[in-house]
Amino acid sequence: MSTRQLADLVGTSHSAVVALEKREAQGKVTLEMVTKFAQAMGCKFVYGIVPEAPSESLDSIVSAKAKALASELLKRVEHSMSLEKQGSDAADSKAQVERLALELKTKMDSRIWDNQA
DSSP, X not given: OOHHHHHHHHTSOHHHHHHHXXXXXXXXXXXXXXXXXXXXXXXXXXXXXXXXXXXXXXXXXHHXXXXXXXXXXXXXXXXXXXHTTOOOOHHHHHHHHXXXXXXXXXTTOXXXXXXXX
C-alpha cells in the first residue's frame, strides 16, 4: 500500500503519513497513532514484551531472579549464623534457597527486580 493510499484510508494527508513513518523509524511514534492506522487498514495493533533470548520465557527470567535474590538473602543469614558457629550443610542451604526463591516468586516480591550483580 502506498503512503497516499494509507492517507486516504486514515483520512489524513500524505505528508502526515510520511511524518508518521519518519517518527516510527526514530522510535517516536505513539501507540495511539499506530492503533489509528491499523484500524484504518482493518487490523488490530498488538504489542508485547518478549525475552531477548529466544530460549527464555518470562517465567524462567523471574525464577532466575528470585533464586539470585534468595541466595543473596540467605548468604547474609548464613554469615550471621557462622559468626555464632551455627552453620548449615550445602544440601540444606540449597533447599532453603529453592524454598525461598519459590516463595519470593509466588508472592511476586518486587525485590526480585532490584538490580542484582
